[in-house]
Amino acid sequence: MIKNFTNSLKKAIGSHHLLKLTCFILTLFSLNTAYAQKNATIKGRVTTANNETAASVNITLNGDKQHATSTNDEGSYILTRIAPGTYTLTAKLIGLGTQEKQVTVNSGETLVIDFVLAEDSQSLSEVTVTSGYNKFAKKETESVARMPLKNLENPQVYNIVPKELLQDQVILSYNDVLKNVTGVSQAAINGANSFNLRGFTTKSFLRNGLQDGKANSIEVANIERIEVLKGPSATLFGNSLTSFGGLINRVTKRPFNTFKGEVSYTAGGFGLSRVTADFNTPLNKSKGLLLRTNVAYTDEGSFMDAGFSKRLMVAPSLSYKVNDRLSLFADVEIYNQKANDYVRLIPQASFTKTNPALLNVNWKRSYNNNEIYETQNSVSAFGEVNYKISDQWKSQTVFSRTNAPIEGLFMINFIQGDTAVLRMPGYEHADYKYTEIQQNFNGDFHIGKYRNRMVIGLDYYVNTLNSSFVQQYGFDKVRIPGNDPQYNKLTRYSVEQVFAAKTYTKDFIDQRVYSGYLSDVLNLTDELLVMASLRVDRFVNNGDYSINRDTTTGQFKQTALSPKLGLVYQVIPQQVSVFGNYMNGFKNNAPSKQPDGTPVNFKPSYANQWEAGVKTDLFDGKLSTTVSYYHIKVDDVLRGDVTPGRQGFILQDGGQLSKGVEAELIANPFKGFNIIAGYAYNDNYTINTNKDIDGLRQWSGPARAANLWLSYQLPGQTLKGLGLGIGGNYNSKAYIMQSRSQGEFYLPAYKVYNAAVTYDQPSYRVSLKMDNLTNKEYWGSYVSQMMPRRFSATAAFKFQ
Structure with missing residues (x-):
């Protein structure tokens, strides 16, 4: 069985490439464990005063971007590899009051620190029209890798078209949405939902990460964001809904x-x-x-x-x-x-x-x-x-x-x-x-x-x-x-x-x-x-x-x-x-x-x-x-x-x-x-x-x-x-x-x-x-x- 598996893998990626990859992975796994000191971990959950999940809350340690993350859709966060010491842990989101906590971590310890944030009515009234942030850079999404993985952690190239860009451009047609994605062009106009991606025809067959194989036009009014993954992506999404150029997923x-x-x-x-x-x-x-x-x-x-x-x-x-x-x-x-x-x-x-x-x-x-x-x-x-x-x-x-x-x-x-x-x-x-x-x-x-x-x-x-x-x-x-x-x-x-x-x-x-x-x-x-x-x-x-x-x-x-x-x-x-x-x-x-x-x-x-x-x-x-x-x-x-x-x-x-x-x-x-x-x-x-x-x-x-x-x-x-x-x-x-x-x-x-x-x-x-x-x-x-x-x-x- 192992032999059959190896032969199939060789056919998929080529025997010489397989040898290189095997040596490469073994080298990585044998790196000096000096990197793995007995550092600490802080994790927790952020909710609002009425016990509702608070997603996208910025979490920082001593204001240091190297130790920063944001809460996921469930309001959870995790910071790893923290050296022992005393820190200021901050949770912040526009419209919710900022909260700070002093924490002391010991070697190898895992601390659970939760936050409960109250609405900041003054902030809410001041951000009716948001203009002071990078509103098109919304790269963080769990569906791209089917797991919580930041853009800088992901070895795959992908583009996100958020609803903010759709509203900014007053977009009415799904074809116009993809004009904002690097290297994407129309393969068939109007109701065809067909595009060229890295030189291969790619249909828009994915909705919320699963199939939606319809021939009619796609309505933009119900779109939160468009995710375009570049390159052959059959490993996580199969070949029926993807092309060799990538895939298009609408959320x-x-x-x-x-x-x-x-x-x-x-x-x-x-x-x-x-x-x-x-x-x-x-x-x-x-x-x-x-x-x-x-x-x-x-x-x-x-x-x-x-x-x-x-x-x-x-x-x-x-x-x-x-x-x-x-x-x-x-x-x-x-x-x-x-x-x-x-x-x-x-x-x-x-x-x-x-x-x-x-x-x-x-x-x-x-x-x-x-x-x-x-x-x-x-x-x-x-x-x-x-x-x-x-x-x-x-x-x-x-x-x-x-x-x-x-x-x-x-x-x-x-x-x-x-x-x-x-x-x-x-x-x-x-x-x-x-x-x-x-x-x-x-x-x-x-x-x-x-x-x-x-x-x-x-x-x-x-x-x-x-x-x-x-x-x-x-x-x-x-x-x-x-x-x-x-x-x-x-x-x-x-x-x-x-x-x-x-x-x-x-x-x-x-x-x-x-x-x-x-x-x-x-x-x-x-x-x-x-x-x-x-x-x-x-x-x-x-x-x-x-x-x-x-x-x-x-x-x-x-x-x-x-x-x-x-x-x-x-x-x-x-x-x-x-x-x-x-x-x-x-x-x-x-x-x-x-x-x-x-x-x-x-x-x-x-x-x-x-x-x-x-x-x-x-x-x-x-x-x-x-x-x-x-x-x-x-x-x-x-x-x-x-x-x-x-x-x-x-x-x-x-x-x-x-x-x-x-x-x-x-x-x-x-x-x-x-x-x-x-x-x-x-x-x-x-x-x-x-x-x-x-x-x-x-x-x-x-x-x-x-x-x-x-x-x-x-x-x-x-x-x-x-x-x-x-x-x-x-x-x-x-x-x-x-x-x-x-x-x-x-x-x-x-x-x-x-x-x-x-x-x-x-x-x-x-x-x-x-x-x-x-x-x-x-x-x-x-x-x-x-x-x-x-x-x-x-x-x-x-x-x-």
């Missing part, structure tokens, strides 16, 4: 202890009309029973000759603190969407004109009709049970269920040659169902004098699809430039007449994944940490059942191992850390038969990433940066055999390489002024797949991308609450395709700027937003026209 809003509400209305260009409401209502505050409900309705047209969307979301959430050990949380997102705003113009090969600007595509032509639309509804349910087993261990049981039916007509358009658009309408009635159940045990304990933070997890994931589908390739052809009488002959009636004579494809698909994983972060010293993780994944494909043919094909089972290793050294404790990681992802491959009838079993394709970089948190949290270099190599990719006489045969010796640099900066240089900026360079190409394209960048997003947002809250009482924001995005040339024999086609580079003005007061907020300030004509995913300049205004009323 929803949760109830809190006080009554508060907000209702807003937005009106803007192209028929934009939007209403949102957010009400938080403690049902039984003394017993910890809290309710929060978010509602959003959007009705929007298009700048093109066709295109609309109507979207409604209702999202109630309920939390209940049963006692100090047990807490429950549940929420539901109910979503209804009717839209035809998913624009797709897919180029084909053999172009003499190399970009859409040269094709003279009419900016306002959609090549669609408002009668061609789909309804995409979904119900996403989430449940969480947290139980404190002991001071060192806690249990978390989570459940997620998504039902996401789609019904209606859709349109895919192909650019044919340089002169015409080939329209291809389709109809689908698909019922997607996803379920995930996960059990995590989190520990924070010492083995001897070494601190361990560990998660042990089990995961069960199942997805099924019941679909009915039909499509007409080449329904008609429309000229790109000039008038064409055929253009308006695309109607619902004309499409349905064609489909009436066709046979619909009907299928049922069932896939299941059984997984177990373990991750441990070991403190060799306060400054030196080692992370080691491993996942075993059993994929079961029960096949594709064709209802028309009454046959099932494609059944197979496959097991994969996914390791992860990381090293962090804090050069300046709590301020500067250097890190390195090895991360792994995989893709299951179904068995097949070669043209000569020979059966062949394929192994999973593996992606292995090596990355190194620096993270900082300087000037009392006013400057946060991350800079890294990554190298992702994908092996065992399936490809077609191009040897003469062997066309149709499949080989498993292809590959892909993605490497690059990323840099993020989040700063608060002076009171009221906040900056978030990023730059990314990505070099991406295939290896040994096809000599005509190997080494040439294909559709994987731009090679270079940059983002910037500057926000300033004006000081003084006269203009208190007035905020200004401006920023934008740069994308370099993005290749759709490159071929040595047939040429190239690409999207031109562009810069787009946005600006917002907000006046925020205790009882109301008014915001004005201008998207695409310079009215830039530019192209998004494939050959999709992006929105020209649009002005919008929002008025919000607050209740508390």
Whole structure:
């Protein structure tokens, strides 16, 4: 069994790399134990005067940033490796009174020091509009590593987009949220929820750390923050919901202890009309029973000759603190969407004109009709049970269920040659169902004098699809430039007449994944940490059942191992850390038969990433940066055999390489002024797949991308609450395709700027937003026209 495990591990990361890693880890574990003196530990819990949990409270020892932490969601904190002596322990949070305690610790001792903080009414009245802190630098989250781990302690690169940034930029669309993440670009615009991340297409399939596989647009009104983890992350999150480039997880809003509400209305260009409401209502505050409900309705047209969307979301959430050990949380997102705003113009090969600007595509032509639309509804349910087993261990049981039916007509358009658009309408009635159940045990304990933070997890994931589908390739052809009488002959009636004579494809698909994983972060010293993780994944494909043919094909089972290793050294404790990681992802491959009838079993394709970089948190949290270099190599990719006489045969010796640099900066240089900026360079190409394209960048997003947002809250009482924001995005040339024999086609580079003005007061907020300030004509995913300049205004009323 050990031999089989070792062989599988070698296949996952390569035998020579395995040897290096083994020697490296053994060296780390054999470091001189002089670092492990008999230091002390202080831990405890912070609550409010009415016995409610106080999260995010700053805890410091003698005001020293090297011995500082903050309380987690349960109000708990821990300070380790404290030299014997007498100290001042301080607990502080804006809106709660600061409290200090004198403590004396002895060698090897563990002290439990709790705080009870009273509300500071004067402070609360003074921070109605917060402007004097780095409000975009909210990196601390337990869901990234599935354990309490600070950004400077984490060897993985990740970005957080907090709700404060969404409000500052007056963001209405989920696609606009990801423009703030370094190196992320859209892979398909509007309702597709598809992005390019480190050169790989990445879907937004995670909600609160578990599946939420719906095709409809994602509503931003119920988002607390967005977490984007960079690099193959299958070890903790599996391969079904992640890509080799990383993953995108959205965290929803949760109830809190006080009554508060907000209702807003937005009106803007192209028929934009939007209403949102957010009400938080403690049902039984003394017993910890809290309710929060978010509602959003959007009705929007298009700048093109066709295109609309109507979207409604209702999202109630309920939390209940049963006692100090047990807490429950549940929420539901109910979503209804009717839209035809998913624009797709897919180029084909053999172009003499190399970009859409040269094709003279009419900016306002959609090549669609408002009668061609789909309804995409979904119900996403989430449940969480947290139980404190002991001071060192806690249990978390989570459940997620998504039902996401789609019904209606859709349109895919192909650019044919340089002169015409080939329209291809389709109809689908698909019922997607996803379920995930996960059990995590989190520990924070010492083995001897070494601190361990560990998660042990089990995961069960199942997805099924019941679909009915039909499509007409080449329904008609429309000229790109000039008038064409055929253009308006695309109607619902004309499409349905064609489909009436066709046979619909009907299928049922069932896939299941059984997984177990373990991750441990070991403190060799306060400054030196080692992370080691491993996942075993059993994929079961029960096949594709064709209802028309009454046959099932494609059944197979496959097991994969996914390791992860990381090293962090804090050069300046709590301020500067250097890190390195090895991360792994995989893709299951179904068995097949070669043209000569020979059966062949394929192994999973593996992606292995090596990355190194620096993270900082300087000037009392006013400057946060991350800079890294990554190298992702994908092996065992399936490809077609191009040897003469062997066309149709499949080989498993292809590959892909993605490497690059990323840099993020989040700063608060002076009171009221906040900056978030990023730059990314990505070099991406295939290896040994096809000599005509190997080494040439294909559709994987731009090679270079940059983002910037500057926000300033004006000081003084006269203009208190007035905020200004401006920023934008740069994308370099993005290749759709490159071929040595047939040429190239690409999207031109562009810069787009946005600006917002907000006046925020205790009882109301008014915001004005201008998207695409310079009215830039530019192209998004494939050959999709992006929105020209649009002005919008929002008025919000607050209740508390």
